[in-house]
Amino acid sequence: MPADPAAALDILATRPLVVLTGAGLSTDSGIPDYRGPQAPARMPMTYQEFVSGPAARQRYWARSHLGWGRMRRAEPNAGHHALARIDPTLLITQNVDGLHERAGSRQTVALHGRIAEVVCLGCREVSSRAALQDRLAELNPGWVRAHADAELRPDGDVALEDTAGFVVPACARCGGVLKPDVVFFGENVPRERVALCMDAVDALVDVGGMLLVAGSSLTVMSGFRFVRRAARAGTPVVIVNRGATRGDDLASYRLELGTSEFLTALAQRRG
Structure with missing residues (x-):
């Protein structure tokens, strides 16, 4: 599980991407996260x-x-704006704040609603x-x-x-x-929403794509299921998060970095 940001940027620069984001993506907008290193x-x-x-x-x-x-x-931060420029095949967010949409991301599924x-x-x-x-x-x-x-x-x-x-x-x-x-804790994500995301993750196999996780501990199954699905299919997974995640053992690259800085660098690399 390499932790070299340059190597991760090299491989992500040209691959089709599905991106999964969590609360750590919005901390730079002043919204606290649930499970970051300093989170109570x-x-x-x-x-x-x-x-x-x-x-x-x-x-x-x-x-x-x-x-x-x-x-x-709250306003979209550099990470939100970078993902709008990256424009992945699908952006799956566990966040309910709507900041991805406000930053201009197009193909977005708000997994837990808004x-x-x-x-x-x-x-x-x-x-x-x-x-x-x-x-x-x-x-x-x-x-x-x-x-x-x-x-x-x-x-x-x-x-x-x-x-x-x-x-x-x-x-x-x-x-x-x-x-x-x-979607509250104790509720299920609507099936059609999950199916749409699963289809996008499955399609990565045929196009040599990758799954990028940014700012999620993957503690809840609603997000972790996509990492597990990708890994089982042999799709490389890159995780960028401050603090350990449930998917660390499944990651091809695991980076202990802030999401805003990494995603900004990736957007620049992808042009």
């Missing part, structure tokens, strides 16, 4: 907890109201998170100002224990429960 232990809300009752949803939306106001101001959208669990209508933010602000005046120092977390919320009194609106169409249109 975090317990995100599961789907089962979210649907367990009003108290859990109050806790989620009270935190999310604060976190979304900050996350939506935090900028909200879905009703009753009528399944999808609506804008920005519109919900306005409703939350109207129902909870002063909430943001009172908790301005709460710590931002990777999934678009903040660290806050006391959420008593926060008012959560229902779906304006049917009165149902509103949920961010993202």
Whole structure:
């Protein structure tokens, strides 16, 4: 498992690529990651907890109201812009922040959805998170100002224990429960989304392509499955991440580097 950045850049410079990104790609945009070397232990809300009752949803939306106001101001960093220039066959991201799309990446699959959208669990209508933010602000005046120092977390919320009194609106169409249109822990990624990504990884075999992983610890199966699939087919895998990953033993090249610097160098090499 070589760790030579120059050798990895040489081989990646001319090969067709599928790229898988994780939270480490967005840390340079000010969004913390879950499992980086300096990341504290975090317990995100599961789907089962979210649907367990009003108290859990109050806790989620009270935190999310604060976190979304900050996350939506995040800007794409050099790594996002570099990937837009690289323009891989498919860009698979585990991130929900939408920064790849804002940077101009075209062939993108948001594996876990996008935090900028909200879905009703009753009528399944999808609506804008920005519109919900306005409703939350109207129902909870002063909430943001009172908790301005709460710590931002990777999934678009903040660290806050006391959420008593926060008012959560229902779906304006049917009165149902509103949920961010993202895949929570305990939910499955939609099958058609997985199939699209698997097909792109499988196609690398016929074109001599490679799978590049940038900024993911690969701890969750939703991303790790693609590394395992590529390795089984004999497709070279390059992993660029600060900290160990679940796929290290499967990697042809494993680089302990920041994603922004490496991807910028790769974009320059690929012209």
